[in-house]
Amino acid sequence: MRKIWSIIKREYKEAVFKKSFIIITLLMPVLMIALSVLPTLLMMIETKKQTTIHVMDQTEWLFEDFSNSLKDTLKNGIPKFVVSKVSFSENDFESVLAEEKSLIEQEKLAVLLVVPEDIDSVGVVQFYARNVGDFDLTSRIKDTFSKLVSNHRLRESGIQPELINKLIKPVKLKTIKVIKGRKEKEGGFLQEYFSTFIFIFIIYLTIILYATAIMRSIIQEKTSRIVETILSGANSFQFMAGKILGQGAVGFTQYIIWVVFGITLLFAGGSFLPVSSRYFSFNPIIFFYFVVFFILGYFLFSTIYAAIGAITNSEQEAQSLVTPVVLLLVIPLMLIGFIVKNPDSTVTTVFSLIPFFSPIVMFARINLANPPILEVLLSIVLLIITIIGLIWLVAKIFRVGILMYGKRPTLPELVKWIKYH
Amino acid sequence: MEILQAENISKSFGEVHAVKNVDFIISKGKIYGLLGPNGAGKTTTIRMIMNIIVPDSGKITLFGQTMNDRLKSRIGYLPEERGIYPKMKLRDFLRFLGELHDMPSAIIDSKVSYWLKRFDLTDAEFFKVQELSKGNQQKVQLIGSFLHDPELVILDEPFSGLDPVNVNLVKEIILEFKKQDKAIILSTHMMDAAEKICDHVYMIDKGVKVLDGELDEIQQRYGHNAVQLEYKGNGDVVKDLPFVEKINDFGNYIEVQLKDGHSVNELLKAIVDRVEIFRVESRKSTLNEIFINLVTGGSNDA
Ligand SMILES: Nc1ncnc2c1ncn2[C@@H]1O[C@H](COP(=O)(O)OP(=O)(O)OP(=O)(O)O)[C@@H](O)[C@H]1O
Ligand SMILES: [Mg+2]
Numbered sequence: 139m140r141k142i143w144s145i146i147k148r149e150y151k152e153a154v155f156k157k158s159f160i161i162i163t164l165l166m167p168v169l170m171i172a173l174s175v176l177p178t179l180l181m182m183i184e185t186k187k188q189t190t191i192h193v194m195d196q197t198e199w200l201f202e203d204f205s206n207s208l209k210d211t212l213k214n215g216i217p218k219f220v221v222s223k224v225s226f227s228e229n230d231f232e233s234v235l236a237e238e239k240s241l242i243e244q245e246k247l248a249v250l251l252v253v254p255e256d257i258d259s260v261g262v263v264q265f266y267a268r269n270v271g272d273f274d275l276t277s278r279i280k281d282t283f284s285k286l287v288s289n290h291r292l293r294e295s296g297i298q299p300e301l302i303n304k305l306i307k308p309v310k311l312k313t314i315k316v317i318k319g320r321k322e323k324e325g326g327f328l329q330e331y332f333s334t335f336i337f338i339f340i341i342y343l344t345i346i347l348y349a350t351a352i353m354r355s356i357i358q359e360k361t362s363r364i365v366e367t368i369l370s371g372a373n374s375f376q377f378m379a380g381k382i383l384g385q386g387a388v389g390f391t392q393y394i395i396w397v398v399f400g401i402t403l404l405f406a407g408g409s410f411l412p413v414s415s416r417y418f419s420f421n422p423i424i425f426f427y428f429v430v431f432f433i434l435g436y437f438l439f440s441t442i443y444a445a446i447g448a449i450t451n452s453e454q455e456a457q458s459l460v461t462p463v464v465l466l467l468v469i470p471l472m473l474i475g476f477i478v479k480n481p482d483s484t485v486t487t488v489f490s491l492i493p494f495f496s497p498i499v500m501f502a503r504i505n506l507a508n509p510p511i512l513e514v515l516l517s518i519v520l521l522i523i524t525i526i527g528l529i530w531l532v533a534k535i536f537r538v539g540i541l542m543y544g545k546r547p548t549l550p551e552l553v554k555w556i557k558y559h
Numbered sequence: 560m561e562i563l564q565a566e567n568i569s570k571s572f573g574e575v576h577a578v579k580n581v582d583f584i585i586s587k588g589k590i591y592g593l594l595g596p597n598g599a600g601k602t603t604t605i606r607m608i609m610n611i612i613v614p615d616s617g618k619i620t621l622f623g624q625t626m627n628d629r630l631k632s633r634i635g636y637l638p639e640e641r642g643i644y645p646k647m648k649l650r651d652f653l654r655f656l657g658e659l660h661d662m663p664s665a666i667i668d669s670k671v672s673y674w675l676k677r678f679d680l681t682d683a684e685f686f687k688v689q690e691l692s693k694g695n696q697q698k699v700q701l702i703g704s705f706l707h708d709p710e711l712v713i714l715d716e717p718f719s720g721l722d723p724v725n726v727n728l729v730k731e732i733i734l735e736f737k738k739q740d741k742a743i744i745l746s747t748h749m750m751d752a753a754e755k756i757c758d759h760v761y762m763i764d765k766g767v768k769v770l771d772g773e774l775d776e777i778q779q780r781y782g783h784n785a786v787q788l789e790y791k792g793n794g795d796v797v798k799d800l801p802f803v804e805k806i807n808d809f810g811n812y813i814e815v816q817l818k819d820g821h822s823v824n825e826l827l828k829a830i831v832d833r834v835e836i837f838r839v840e841s842r843k844s845t846l847n848e849i850f851i852n853l854v855t856g857g858s859n860d861a
Contacts, residue, residue, distance in 0.1 A: 144658035152646060364642030367703065369611045371659030373628040541611065 141372040145380025146387060153351070153388040163392050167399045188212070189248045189275065190220045192238055196255040200286060207282045242266055251279070258291050334505045335474055337428060338498045342467050345435050348389040349443035352381055353456060356447030365540050374537040382440050389436065427504050434521045435497030439463065441525065445532040448539035449547055470498040481507035491517050493524035531556060560587045562711060562742055563608065568617030570603055577603040579766040585711070585742050590733060592757035593746040596854050600766040601746045602639045605715055609636055622710070632661040635709030639716050641700050645689035649680065652688050653702060660707035674702040678728070694720045701729065712736055713744045718752060730756055750847040760846070762853060769853055781849045786815045786823050786841050792834030800829055812838070
């Protein structure tokens, strides 16, 4: 035990003072800020801009109502749209149109709208702009025209538009999620998807990050021949355990720094974070499971990665073995859309019990629905059993592999190593 | 007193039989030379003693117990493949090795200081290990295997990379260990060093033990009765003498190997009237010669 402890201490000290650790630890909060502030910032920059709109109205009746309908203001209170009517006569229509278009080319004008005289029957307004991909703008204008024109049509047919609008008022859905033991919360697919995805993406990313770090340091120590010096005092199991736990402690340190930072950020700048506070709610139970499944997932995968490090001689060589392992983590990630829609289906339930998928899938289920506690426990127990079995297996591979230089063992050779007493 | 016993140990790597049915005994207060050509199986044998590699068959008993990992801290092992943590400070690295060998924290520091001083590395204790020269890194590793005051010291190529002063220092330390009643196993290609300090020699070749005995006894047994001779005159007289086994002509002098039971005096008597003698030297054969003979001479083993 003391030897494992010494190895943990050494690993920890070395990793925590590494440049890469410090950089990643500091970079992540910057990324967090950027991710949460950026949308707000973009919105602010976006909304600073006024949109000038010229209308060539051939109907004589539409412009007034149209400009009155576009009274949106920007954040700082000034009008978002500057709408003006372009006057023209029947004779100079073409030349005025050409003039206006050249204004657009010169970037003096954002949008030119040409409304035909018989808009009621044609139902088409021409929209000239350099950028016709601004969905917010085009739909805002289209909706405005639709409403005005259909009101006009109704009035022409002698029907009160107000009455009709009252009669055909659409019904909206307000979704409220109800889970036993939790506060009801308003939400929808997008929100579920978003918060679940963020959590499991963190699990996925950090597991890969830390497991790869273990593999890398094992390969490196193999190459630098330090392994035998360590084996002169400790055995290969102690070496492996020390490495996995040491690196785990490093990861935990990083997590704590990030969590503390994240919570501070949430409290300090709640108003700054429209996206994260809308989609993200802090729940201690979820957080507890998050930690549990992260730790279990970490042990599972770092053990596999340690084995890969032990049987290969270079990172390039390791890469081909890592790929299928990463796949085990990617599959549940790809299924996330399905899981969010069907958190209690048989397929999801089965996936949430299979050890290699369960850290992500079971956690996603917990986040989405309230799976039976028995299933949660079962998946945790299965995970722990798998981890123990795997450590036992890998320790044997490790013992032989760690001093093997040269060619990578084949599968039958690996089996032989495992059978080795 | 016996502390280590290997019985019939064998180890193959795939097709390669690295060690075949080797057995030996190591006792306290003696220095053992483990000799043999490259690829003979010395390092493999040592790794099996250290329980780093498990023998395919055979048994290793250490301190009266079947070898197990708890016994490792009573052994001081210098691996053939030197490995260090390049980024660690010298003192931290040694502390770490001490902890790995179950040293109580209280005494690690004083031991580290003692050995650093002994190897003239005190000034470098806060250097990173990678900042040391190769020979100095080698000294650090040696310290790592001496630090915890082991009862059995196993050194695989301890002299490689060391200057003559440090070679002498290491020899001196090994002899000190012998006085302290420790057992020392020394695997080396430096035959003259082995010859000076070893009490007992195990030689293996192609995984098989070909020689096992006290150094003196081996030198007697395998030592040919040889005389170096410098003279002027017709050399054929020497060659034709009935009790001469063979001669090697080295240009400036010849080396004469006499048949068993014949002395240098006989040789001199036979030639003194016929040639002019400048120099005569009778000598025991060196471990080096025995080594070369055994390894290249094929099957003339005991
Ligand atoms: N891990 C290994 N995998 C495959 N073959 C090995 C391994 N270790 C040793 N061998 C083989 O076993 C034989 C004995 O090697 P060993 O290292 O024990 O020799 P040695 O006597 O220490 O040689 P040297 O004097 O060069 O150090 C060699 O043929 C070597 O190629
Ligand atoms: Mg060797």
